[in-house]
Amino acid sequence: MSLLEKNKMKIKKVDSLFLLIIPLLINFLYNLFINKSITELFNFDLLNLISSTLLFAFLFSVGSLMKKTFNFPLVSTGILFYLSSFFIFDNIFLFITKSVSFKYTYIIVNLLLISYLIYRKSSLKNIFYTSLIVLINYLFNLIYINHYKQNLTIKGDVEVQWLPMAENIYNFNYFYSLSNPFLDGYGQFISYTHALLLKINLGLDSFMFVRSSINVLFFLSVLLLWELDLNFKVKSSLILTFSILIMNSEWLNYLFVDSLMGEGITSYFFAVSLISVFLSIKNQNKFTYIVFLLFGTVYFTKQFVTFLVLGLILFFLIYTRTRKYAVFALIPLVINEVNLLFPLNFSRRDAYASNFDFKDTILDLLTNTNLKPENAYEIFSNFLIDKPITYLFLLLIGSSFLVYLIYKSLDLETITYLSIILINIIFILTLYISAWRNMPELESPIRYVLNLLHLTIIVTFMNLNKIYNKFS
Numbered sequence: 001m002s003l004l005e006k007n008k009m010k011i012k013k014v015d016s017l018f019l020l021i022i023p024l025l026i027n028f029l030y031n032l033f034i035n036k037s038i039t040e041l042f043n044f045d046l047l048n049l050i051s052s053t054l055l056f057a058f059l060f061s062v063g064s065l066m067k068k069t070f071n072f073p074l075v076s077t078g079i080l081f082y083l084s085s086f087f088i089f090d091n092i093f094l095f096i097t098k099s100v101s102f103k104y105t106y107i108i109v110n111l112l113l114i115s116y117l118i119y120r121k122s123s124l125k126n127i128f129y130t131s132l133i134v135l136i137n138y139l140f141n142l143i144y145i146n147h148y149k150q151n152l153t154i155k156g157d158v159e160v161q162w163l164p165m166a167e168n169i170y171n172f173n174y175f176y177s178l179s180n181p182f183l184d185g186y187g188q189f190i191s192y193t194h195a196l197l198l199k200i201n202l203g204l205d206s207f208m209f210v211r212s213s214i215n216v217l218f219f220l221s222v223l224l225l226w227e228l229d230l231n232f233k234v235k236s237s238l239i240l241t242f243s244i245l246i247m248n249s250e251w252l253n254y255l256f257v258d259s260l261m262g263e264g265i266t267s268y269f270f271a272v273s274l275i276s277v278f279l280s281i282k283n284q285n286k287f288t289y290i291v292f293l294l295f296g297t298v299y300f301t302k303q304f305v306t307f308l309v310l311g312l313i314l315f316f317l318i319y320t321r322t323r324k325y326a327v328f329a330l331i332p333l334v335i336n337e338v339n340l341l342f343p344l345n346f347s348r349r350d351a352y353a354s355n356f357d358f359k360d361t362i363l364d365l366l367t368n369t370n371l372k373p374e375n376a377y378e379i380f381s382n383f384l385i386d387k388p389i390t391y392l393f394l395l396l397i398g399s400s401f402l403v404y405l406i407y408k409s410l411d412l413e414t415i416t417y418l419s420i421i422l423i424n425i426i427f428i429l430t431l432y433i434s435a436w437r438n439m440p441e442l443e444s445p446i447r448y449v450l451n452l453l454h455l456t457i458i459v460t461f462m463n464l465n466k467i468y469n470k471f472s
């Protein structure tokens with residue numbers, strides 16, 4: 001085959017790859033110029049963008065330090081470790097930190113981390129760069145906060161749950177928030193992260209919604225996608241697709257990167273921790289147990305994800321290669337049980353499980369009684385309204401089928417990811433036709449599906465990467 005023919009084949013492959021995202025691009029351009037539903041894209045706040053970029057630069061620098069120190073598979077793993085360390089510390093020492101304000105807990109954990117980095121003789125250059133970013137961020141935010149106007153829509157779950165819990169944690173401490181729950185028994189890892197991001201970014205005396213502290217989730221997500229071991233062209237298509245999905249929909253933008261809603265943090269943390277687990281299994285080192293510990297902490301995010309985490313921990317306990325590490329994923333749950341017995345003996349054990357009767361639900365499903373299967377149809381119809389998300393799931397199904405046809409099998413990692421996505425959907429539909437059959441609205445199930453948005457788009461492009469490599 002001549003060099004010209006080879007180049008033509010390469011061009012054809014690249015064209016074929018980008019053809020897959022053309023429908024998303026067309027939909028984006030239509031909304032931008034015709035529908036004008038996302039014209040705010042060109043009315044962005046420059047100060048907000050700079051503040052968010054500086055926050056990302058700090059987290060990236062810290063994540064790089066943690067990656068080198070603990071030999072984590074990704075910088076994103078290091079960032080997750082840093083953000084989780086405050087929550088884990090607060091849970092372990094809750095009997096002490098219950099009398100300490102969140103501000104001082106933040107200082108204590110940072111001092112402990114800095115001391116450990118110095119003890120491990122971590123890169124002084126990286127520590128210097130991180131300190132420099134902190135200084136620049138502080139000086140810039142003296143300007144930023146004087147020009148900032150809070151613009152938070154107080155409605156729905158933000159009003160009932162996310163804002164009050166973040167305020168309680170930030171203004172008082174984690175124990176105070178657990179003691180005065182707006183939704184008794186729910187994990188508060190999401191609200192804790194919202195409070196922590198604001199503390200890192202601006203260090204205000206009291207909590208307020210600052211867009212730059214939440215917008216950083218977009219940059220963190222792009223970093224995660226960039227770190228994946230994919231062909232450059234596939235990776236570029238992946239990042240472009242994710243960006244289009246978020247910017248193309250005011251609803252997705254609100255859920256994931258521009259509000260106190262929990263979907264953005266849940267989806268990002270779950271994807272980072274689970275991908276890090278599989279990468280750590282391949283490159284086992286003495287700190288692999290920390291990655292499993294981080295994965296266990298994701299239990300305290302949102303409904304459905306908590307059950308998925310429990311199921312995966314059970315799987316890792318059974319799987320021979322991960323058994324000795326999977327035990328560490330149970331530590332956050334054990335600590336929580338201890339706290340419920342002593343410092344929090346007045347709190348409900350677990351609102352996730354106590355919202356419905358397992359025995360009656362299973363009996364209804366087995367006997368086909370008291371069910372509303374029409375709810376499943378309505379949920380599916382609501383799902384189809386969002387055409388870009390529907391297209392993503394069609395790509396996931398089609399690419400998985402093609403990979404299986406080409407390779408005659410799927411690897412354990414892909415099977416696990418696909419199983420988790422499928423189980424999540426089945427579990428949601430099952431609950432909404434049985435135990436939650438009389439729920440007044442059927443839009444929330446879509447949000448539960450979107451709890452795994454990062455993982456869904458990543459698996460889709462992992463499949464496309466395998467297809468692309470097969471014909472390269």
